Amino acid sequence: MAQINDEIARRRTFAIISHPDAGKTTLTEKLLLFGGAIHIAGAVKSNKIKKTATSDWMEIEKQRGISVATSVMGFNYGDYKINILDTPGHQDFAEDTYRTLTAVDSVIIVVDVAKGVEQQTRKLMEVCRMRNTPVIIFVNKLDREGRDPFDILDELESELKIGVRPLSWPINIGAKFKGVYNIFENSLDLFTPDKQKVSERVEIDDVNDPRIDEAVGEADAAKLREDLELIEGVYPEFNVQDYLDAKIAPVFFGSALNTFGVKELLDCFVKIAPAPKPVAAVERTVNPDEPGFSGFVFKIHANMDPNHRSCIAFVKVCSGKFERNAPYKHIRSGKLMKFSAPTAFMAQKKNIVDEAWPGDIVGIPDTGNFKIGDTLTAGEDIHYKGLPSFSPEMFKYIENTDPMKSKQLEKGIQQLMDEGVAQLFTNQFNGRKIIGTVGQLQFEVIQYRLLHEYGAQCRWEPISLYKACWIESDNPEALANFKRRKHQFMATDRQGRDVFLADSNYVLQMARADFPDIRFHFTSEF
Ligand code: G4P
Numbered sequence: 343m344a345q346i347n348d349e350i351a352r353r354r355t356f357a358i359i360s361h362p363d364a365g366k367t368t369l370t371e372k373l374l375l376f377g378g379a380i381h382i383a384g385a386v387k388s389n390k391i392k393k394t395a396t397s398d399w400m401e402i403e404k405q406r407g408i409s410v411a412t413s414v415m416g417f418n419y420g421d422y423k424i425n426i427l428d429t430p431g432h433q434d435f436a437e438d439t440y441r442t443l444t445a446v447d448s449v450i451i452v453v454d455v456a457k458g459v460e461q462q463t464r465k466l467m468e469v470c471r472m473r474n475t476p477v478i479i480f481v482n483k484l485d486r487e488g489r490d491p492f493d494i495l496d497e498l499e500s501e502l503k504i505g506v507r508p509l510s511w512p513i514n515i516g517a518k519f520k521g522v523y524n525i526f527e528n529s530l531d532l533f534t535p536d537k538q539k540v541s542e543r544v545e546i547d548d549v550n551d552p553r554i555d556e557a558v559g560e561a562d563a564a565k566l567r568e569d570l571e572l573i574e575g576v577y578p579e580f581n582v583q584d585y586l587d588a589k590i591a592p593v594f595f596g597s598a599l600n601t602f603g604v605k606e607l608l609d610c611f612v613k614i615a616p617a618p619k620p621v622a623a624v625e626r627t628v629n630p631d632e633p634g635f636s637g638f639v640f641k642i643h644a645n646m647d648p649n650h651r652s653c654i655a656f657v658k659v660c661s662g663k664f665e666r667n668a669p670y671k672h673i674r675s676g677k678l679m680k681f682s683a684p685t686a687f688m689a690q691k692k693n694i695v696d697e698a699w700p701g702d703i704v705g706i707p708d709t710g711n712f713k714i715g716d717t718l719t720a721g722e723d724i725h726y727k728g729l730p731s732f733s734p735e736m737f738k739y740i741e742n743t744d745p746m747k748s749k750q751l752e753k754g755i756q757q758l759m760d761e762g763v764a765q766l767f768t769n770q771f772n773g774r775k776i777i778g779t780v781g782q783l784q785f786e787v788i789q790y791r792l793l794h795e796y797g798a799q800c801r802w803e804p805i806s807l808y809k810a811c812w813i814e815s816d817n818p819e820a821l822a823n824f825k826r827r828k829h830q831f832m833a834t835d836r837q838g839r840d841v842f843l844a845d846s847n848y849v850l851q852m853a854r855a856d857f858p859d860i861r862f863h864f865t866s867e868f
Contacts, residue, residue: 346663346699350630353701354615355425355658357442359470360452361460365482368598369452370415370426375601376608377417377424413643414656414687414703422612425703436465436780437732438641441714441762443469444728445640445658447701448476448615450607451502451591452598455481455488455515459501467502474588476616479506480607485535485597487516492572495593505590507580508573510606512595513562520558522595522603523549523566525573526580526610530554533602582614618701621660623717623724628661630700634720635662635670637704638728639712642761654685654705655712662720664698673717673725681706714762730865731835733810734765734778737843738785739803747798754796758788759836767810767833767841770825776833776843777802778810809850810835811842811862820859828853835866 360366415426427446429439443449449470451463470477479502481494488494491512498506509526512519521532530544530553544557549570555563584590592610596603618630628636641656657664669678685705686695698704706712715728742751755775759766764785765778779785785802792798810833815821825832825840833841842862844850854862 344631346631346633349423349699350701351617352421353423353425353617353699354448354612355427355446355618355701355703356448356450356611356615357427357429357439357446358450358452359429359439359443359463359466361454361457361462364452364454364457364460364463365598366429366452369450369480369482369604370428372598372601372604373424373426373608374415374417376605377419414705416687416702419608419612423701424612425701427703436462437762437764439466440469440732441640441728443473443475445638445656445703446475447618448478450611451477451479453479453481453494453498455483455491455494455595456486458489458494458497464501467504471503471588476585476588477504477591478585478607478611478615479591479593480598480603481593481595482598484512484515484519484522484595484602485533485600491515491569491595498591498593502591504588505584506593507577507585507590508595509580509592509610510594510596510603511566511569511573513558513566519597520562522606523554523570524606525570526592527606530557531603531606532557533597533600535600585614586616618660621726623726625724628724630661632661633663634722635664635668636660636717636719636722636724636726637664638718638726639714639716640728642708642712642714643705653708653710655708655716657704657706657718659698659700659702659704660726661700664702664704666694666696668720670718671721671723672711673719673723674713675711677711679711679718683707710757710760713760731765732866733864735780736782736785737767737776737778737805737807737810739805740775740777740788741801741803743799743801747796750796751792751798751800754792754798757796758791763788763791765810766836767843769830769843770832770834771830776805776807806845808844808846809864811844811850811864812866813840813842813860813862815860817859820857824853824857824860837866839866 358366358370413428415428417424427442429442453459453463479498495506495508510522510524512522514520519533521530523530528548530546532542532544534542544553546553549567580592585592594603594607598604620627620629637657637659639655639657643654666684667680667682669680672679683694686693686698686702687705717724717726742748755766767776767778769776777788789800792800828842831843833843835841
């Protein structure tokens with residue numbers, strides 16, 4: 343087999359998603375631990391490790407203790423090369439997470455056993471469903487009191503709208519938690535509440551082995567057999583293809599903090615999770631094993647080091663071999679570019695790399711050439727399809743408060759929008775600029791970064807809007823009429839597309855009724 347096929351087959355590029363506090367950071371650290379990428383077991387309590395294992399490049403993130411940025415952690419595990427794409431923990435940065443999900447081949451969802459499916463998880467799952475991304479679910483914090491595992495399975499199925507299949511099963515929960523039976527491998531792992539030590543495995547032949555009774559006691563062994571029988575009766579046999587087709591999500595139980603159930607999750611994950619898949623471009627579908635390099639920018643991280651004002655574009659390699667110093671075409675500008683210092687991310691370290699393969703993420707130092715969604719290729723004119731923009735939830739006018747710095751403000755706004763920090767709309771009636779975000783915190787980040795990175799000061803003015811709707815019509819006259827009638831509420835997005843800013847749901851409903859020839863969309867691609 344050609345080297346490229348070997349390299350593709352051993353790559354697993356994925357993201358861990360969860361509602362804040364379910365244990366994403368802890369699980370990420372434990373995975374890094376197994377990959378030898380960090381060496382301090384169970385140091386999650388220490389905020390220092392917490393911060394360095396994830397990304398804390400941005401000043402604001404340090405200040406707020408929220409993982410604003412999306413970083414990449416690569417490590418080897420056995421024959422596999424694993425790339426974890428970290429996503430911001432805070433829901434105000436959901437848009438960032440949506441984009442990261444365009445660059446992964448699968449996802450692990452972490453759910454807190456006491457809290458079940460929470461709002462942010464539901465939202466992110468919708469994006470996975472749109473893209474048919476295979477998911478594995480890790481039910482966390484079994485060392486704490488929580489809900490009945492059968493209840494949790496039902497909730498996962500109904501709330502996440504995906505079939506589930508437990509591949510491990512807990513023996514009790516909370517103070518009485520004794521361990522998990524690994525259905526995938528037919529083994530028993532006993533729980534020792536110890537963050538330094540990996541669980542103790544009991545050698546057994548099958549679920550009827552008396553060694554289970556010896557290990558957990560007769561009553562719990564009987565209950566386990568009963569539960570497993572029920573599982574076998576209720577849930578169909580696990581079929582990897584159903585998982586790969588995003589129809590079934592395998593479920594594991596454990597405690598990330600206690601490093602319990604994590605290795606079992608990882609071992610199963612590397613076996614069943616998909617290697618990089620063909621990727622759809624506007625022109626055609628591109629296979630990863632094609633010789634010509636291609637990739638797209640899914641994240642731009644500006645000024646990671648405030649002293650150097652550097653900016654890094656994160657490129658997901660989709661096909662071929664990426665090589666340092668090779669000339670690649672930046673499709674949007676048509677320019678050929680060479681990258682002398684591309685970096686790969688191995689745990690906390692950034693290293694210059696000479697090559698990268700499909701599934702890998704390459705960081706390219708940039709001085710403002712890249713925008714989110716840009717395609718790079720060995721020469722062919724193809725455009726990868728990104729995720730569309732979604733209608734923001736919050737809107738504010740942005741105003742300049744320092745007339746001497748209007749150029750800086752303009753530049754700052756443009757660059758932050760290129761990075762995908764928020765969306766910019768320009769009112770067609772009065773020319774005022776409106777910033778749309780998913781949450782309040784994004785406004786604070788923008789204001790902070792404009793000041794600290796561009797020396798520009800802004801202030802926000804309220805505007806009461808419900809949704810931004812991208813509009814279209816097959817009838818140009820109807821469109822012109824609508825725009826005339828609604829001219830005060832018409833805006834233009836950065837691509838020059840017409841956007842109707844509806845100030846209430848009622849107004850939107852009325853507009854739909856009054857203008858049947860106009861189609862209203864909550865996303866920019868339809
Ligand atoms: P997140 O990234 O999803 O937001 O969650 P994170 O890993 O930061 O975990 C949130 C809290 O839950 C942390 O406690 C963490 O220690 C705890 N936690 C994670 N996994 C488990 C588990 O298996 N069992 C128990 N009992 N707790 C778990 P914290 O007090 O908020 O933070 P810290 O001071 O421990 O860092």
